[in-house]
Amino acid sequence: MSQPKQRQIDLVNEPIGSALVRLAVPIMASAFLATAYNITDMAWIGLLGANAVAAVGVAGMFTWLASAIVVMARMGGQVNMAQALGNRHPEQAETFARGALQLATVLAMVYAAVCLICADALVSILVPDDPSVAREAALYLRLCGGLILFLYISQTLTGLLTAQGDSKTPFKANAAGLIINMVLDPLLILGLGPVPQLGVLGAAIATVFAQFIVATLMIVGIVRDKGEANVLRRVRLRQPAGRACFSRIVKIGLPAAIQSALYAIISMVLTRMVAAWGSGAVAVQRVGGQIESLTWCTAEGVGSALNAFTAQNFGARRPERIRRGYRLAFIAVAVWALAVSALFIVFPEPISSVFFHEASVVDISSSYLVVIGIGEAFMCIELMTVGALSGLGRTKLCSAISVVLTGSRIPLALLLSATPLGLDGVWWALTLTSIVKGVVFWLVFRHIARRLPEAPAPAPASTGAVAGSSTTPDAESAPTAA
Incomplete structure (x- = not known):
């Protein structure tokens, strides 16, 4: 009987360029598809006016915060699982995967309860x-937040599948979800035939149903993949992962979650500032972030691939592959980001007109794209480098740098918006800090990468070590600190 086709990529032994491209392309495509959910919603909701766009944008800030919270499970599980696989401990990798999924489920239940009870109070802040x-x-928040479990499961599974070198399964699932979302959006938002016009509620229903489909298809894909390299198929969620496992997941994932959550909170504060210029300005800020997906989706996709690549090669003690992989990714991302920057700066008004139909809002959006376009390449360098450093387990360092520099956006925005720049001062605060972060993260990675240990990987254990065993390299205590 023929062996089942293997979906996983060998990130430790396969040629670097081939491995990164094969892993990163489906991740980038998945990221574009995930953003396309929001763009599709915004494009259809835009027909209802700027107020409707602002409402979805405000609620979207809290779903963004939800995505930041689940980073603790996703990043903690992904990095630990990938390092265990690189160190040739599949049983330990399965334990980390189980713990990540259990943690994601608990976090989803808590967040859903908060959204259902406190939705009115939360949105009134902004x-x-x-x-x-x-x-x-x-x-919108009550429905999407109350059923956040589907998003949490799909995001955590995406990280775990990537850790074992499979990025095609998440891509296929997200593609199916996008198609469903595109069909349901006009039907539910605007109403067709016997279906009444549901507006913002219709957008929420379409999004949640698409998230349910994505999570379901990922689970089906895992179950159907009978290859030996598919560690996730052996996960038994009813079996406790153990305190040591959760400790390792939280140790890696919590700093990344704090970083993402504070980034979302800082953006909320900036949204509150932007609200002084009206709902049109709020809509531009939120939709502008989706337009920027042309760059940040690419950077996050490459960063996620680098995360798994560096984690497995760190576990296998292959530092030169890590350095070469980063150089190749840096060149590719920088070229793409510069091309998109040119697009934003040269054609801001045609791009803005796709999403907005009021002349005053188009003008605000055009100014946003020109200013933001200047810093796109640096933002991409930041995102991909965070992925690489996190794969080495350096999430605390990433969090510290990001929190300090991203937090500086608030006083800088206050200062610049008080000048004749006005609202554009807020956009310049975003761009200037992105430039600084890109440079700092690049310098930090170069410093750490030069000091990675060259020793060969230890021999595989005869049995699966419990999470937290010394057989898996602990990046936070390894001699790589800056």
């Missing part, structure tokens, strides 16, 4: 002076 926008935003 739009206290616009009751109609706040009411629609709370409705």
Whole structure:
């Protein structure tokens, strides 16, 4: 009987360029598809006016915060699992995967309860002076936040599948979800035939249903993959992962989650500042982030691939592969980001007109794209480097740098917006800090990469070590500190 086709990529032994491309391309495509969910919603909701766009954008800030929280399970599970696989301990990798999924489920239940109970109070923080926008935003948040489990499971599984070198399964699942979302959006938002116009609620229903489909298809894909390299198929969620496992997951994942959550919170503060210029400015800020997906989706996709690549090669003690992989990724991402920057700077008005139909809002969006376009390459360098450093287990360092520099956006935005720049001062605060972060992260990675240990990987253990065993390299205590 023929062996089942293996979906996993050998990140330790396969040629570096081939391994990174094969792993990164489906991840980037998945990221584009995930962003396309939001862009599709915004494009259809834009037909209802700037207030509807602002409502979905405000609620989207809290779903962004939700995605930041689950980073603790996703990143902690992905890095530990990949390092265990690189160190040839599949039983330990399975334990980390189980623990990550159990943690994601608990986090989803807690976040859902908060959203269902406190939705009105949460959205009123960002739009206290616009009751109609706040009411629609709370409705969207209750549905998407209350059923956040589907998003949490799909995001955690995406990280775990990537850790074992399989990025095609998440891509296929996300592609199916996007198709469903694209069909349901006009049907539910605008109403067709016997289906009433549901507006913002319709967008929420379409998004949640698509997330349910994505999570289901990932699980089906894992079950159907009978290859030996598919560690996830052996995961038994009812079996406790153990305290040591959760400790290792939290140790790696918590700093990354704090970094992402604070980034979302800082963006909320900036949204509150932007609200002083009206709902059109809020809509531009939120939709502008989706337009930027042309660059950050690419960078995050490459960063996620680098995360698994560096983690497995760190576990296998292959530092030269890590350095070469980073150089190749850096060149590819920089070239792409510069091309998109040129697009934003040269054609801001045509791009803005796709999403907005009021002339005043198009003008705000055009200014946003020009200013933001200047810092796109540096933002991409930051995102891909965070992925590489996190794969080495250096999530605390990434969090410290990001929190300090991203936090500086608030005082800088206050300062610049008080000048004749006005609202554009907020956009310049984003760009200037992105430039600084890109340079700092690049310098930090170069410093750490030069000091990675060259020793060969230890021989595989005869039995699966428990999570936290000394057989898996502990990047936080390894001699790589800056």
